Amino acid sequence: MSEQWQCIYSASNSLEAHSVKGLLESEGVKTRLTGEALGAAIGELPANVVEVKIWVSPWQWQRAQVIVSDYQRNDYHDWCCSQCGEVNQGQFELCWNCQCDRDQH
Numbered sequence: 001m002s003e004q005w006q007c008i009y010s011a012s013n014s015l016e017a018h019s020v021k022g023l024l025e026s027e028g029v030k031t032r033l034t035g036e037a038l039g040a041a042i043g044e045l046p047a048n049v050v051e052v053k054i055w056v057s058p059w060q061w062q063r064a065q066v067i068v069s070d071y072q073r074n075d076y077h078d079w080c081c082s083q084c085g086e087v088n089q090g091q092f093e094l095c096w097n098c099q100c101d102r103d104q105h
Contacts, residue, residue, distance in 0.1 A: 027063070
């Protein structure tokens with residue numbers, strides 16, 4: 001990565017990577033992702049090769065580290081959308097099916 005960006009997190013898939021990326025960016029931390037295109041090679045390459053990596057600039061490293069640590073420490077509970085009835089993973093604020101806000105239920 002240019003500008004000496006540092007890998008702050010390795011997500012197991014693109015969905016998780018975008019979730020963490022969104023969390024960091026909502027806190028003002030600029031991010032970059034690498035490895036998304038390798039997702040098509042799942043099963044043909046080792047799992048750690050197809051991880052999506054999240055990169056941050058060195059001057060935002062400490063802030064990003066606190067956010068990622070909090071993310072990893074949280075004990076999220078699945079929730080059921082009141083609008084469409086779909087079950088969503090606890091770390092998501094919007095329903096994956098209808099985009100209803102979690103707080104509206």
